[in-house]
Amino acid sequence: MKKFRVAAIALTALIAIAVAGIASHFTPSFAQTYPSKPITMIVPFAAGGPTDALARVLADRMRQTLGETILVENVTGAGGTIGVTRAVKSAPDGYTLSIGHLGTHVINGAMYTLPFDLINDLDPVALVASNPMMIVSKNDVPAKNLKELIAWIKANDGKVTAGTAGVGSGAHFSGIFFEQLIGTHLQFVPYRGTGPALLDLVAGQIDIIVDQASNSLPQVQAGKIRAYAITDQKRLAAAPDVPTVAEAGLPELQIELWSGVWVPKGTPKDVVARLNSAIVEALADPAVKKRFAEVGLDVPPVAQQNPEALARHQQAEVKKWWPMIKAANVKGN
Ligand code: MLT
Numbered sequence: 001m002k003k004f005r006v007a008a009i010a011l012t013a014l015i016a017i018a019v020a021g022i023a024s025h026f027t028p029s030f031a032q033t034y035p036s037k038p039i040t041m042i043v044p045f046a047a048g049g050p051t052d053a054l055a056r057v058l059a060d061r062m063r064q065t066l067g068e069t070i071l072v073e074n075v076t077g078a079g080g081t082i083g084v085t086r087a088v089k090s091a092p093d094g095y096t097l098s099i100g101h102l103g104t105h106v107i108n109g110a111m112y113t114l115p116f117d118l119i120n121d122l123d124p125v126a127l128v129a130s131n132p133m134m135i136v137s138k139n140d141v142p143a144k145n146l147k148e149l150i151a152w153i154k155a156n157d158g159k160v161t162a163g164t165a166g167v168g169s170g171a172h173f174s175g176i177f178f179e180q181l182i183g184t185h186l187q188f189v190p191y192r193g194t195g196p197a198l199l200d201l202v203a204g205q206i207d208i209i210v211d212q213a214s215n216s217l218p219q220v221q222a223g224k225i226r227a228y229a230i231t232d233q234k235r236l237a238a239a240p241d242v243p244t245v246a247e248a249g250l251p252e253l254q255i256e257l258w259s260g261v262w263v264p265k266g267t268p269k270d271v272v273a274r275l276n277s278a279i280v281e282a283l284a285d286p287a288v289k290k291r292f293a294e295v296g297l298d299v300p301p302v303a304q305q306n307p308e309a310l311a312r313h314q315q316a317e318v319k320k321w322w323p324m325i326k327a328a329n330v331k332g333n
Contacts, residue, residue, distance in 0.1 A: 041059050043072055045076055045169070045195070050194060050214045051101065051193070055072045058099070058128060078167070087262070099260070100259065104169075131295070134229070166191070229245045230244060
């Protein structure tokens with residue numbers, strides 16, 4: 001009798017396993033039904049700035065691959081930490097993306113006490129673009145090159161206003177690096193993004209910005225503001241007349257402002273893979289590459305467009321920048 005009962009239990013278990021196996025073959029995996037509704041891409045800065053512009057170009061092209069709208073939502077404040085926190089706290093289901101950069105996903109970890117772990121509470125999706133910073137001023141600053149600008153800033157120690165996107169933003173930590181190298185103090189003026197900061201620079205309300213080249217370049221080309229140098233080893237094809245910092249006499253000011261896309265920790269791997277493939281397709285699109293090139297944005301090589309490459313790069317940048325930022329003892333909160 002006992003033997004019969006054991007055999008019956010074993011047979012029942014085998015049938016259950018077989019049914020589960022057949023069912024899983026026909027039950028669509030999460031990724032097979034993803035996405036089934038609009039996706040939100042959180043931009044941690046104001047509309048009209050470089051991160052916002054990058055997000056909208058990517059979102060528009062990713063929609064073609066994914067077949068669902070990607071809504072760009074600007075969640076601003078505190079150098080981008082408000083927006084990134086919102087993304088970190090979102091459901092790990094692939095419907096919330098976090099776009100950001102060296103400032104929001106590296107520097108802020110050294111400047112703020114964050115309510116999350118910058119490296120471990122987000123999963124990487126892809127590196128998307130990078131550009132150097134560009135030192136720009138309002139037109140009526142009495143300097144015609146970087147050496148004269150530095151002399152003018154020193155002669156007005158503590159009075160020259162420098163627009164930023166908040167403590168820890170790209171424009172802010174680049175400004176700190178700049179003032180440390182030239183041995184003087186700037187008066188940082190925080191905005192909710194360097195889009196609004198640039199409007200005030202054009203209007204002459206602030207004096208300078210150490211800005212993402214992609215943000216300032218159109219205004220430089222229109223003659224509305226003046227460019228002094230870019231923080232790169234070579235000139236931008238889109239701005240052949242703007243010298244490198246080395247040519248302009250400040251070779252140490254080397255900054256590459258790279259941007260990436262992340263999702264909340266625990267987002268299903270096959271969903272991350274779908275998002276990554278949509279980004280890779282966008283970055284390969286000639287129309288996207290042309291728009292990026294026009295404003296000095298470089299697309300990473302395909303071999304660097306996978307999630308692991310973003311994770312490696314972010315960790316390397318933490319090692320590179322955190323000691324300098326902590327030594328500067330600049331705190332966001
Ligand atoms: C920055 O300075 O961090 C960014 O340029 C801000 C922005 O994208 O608006």
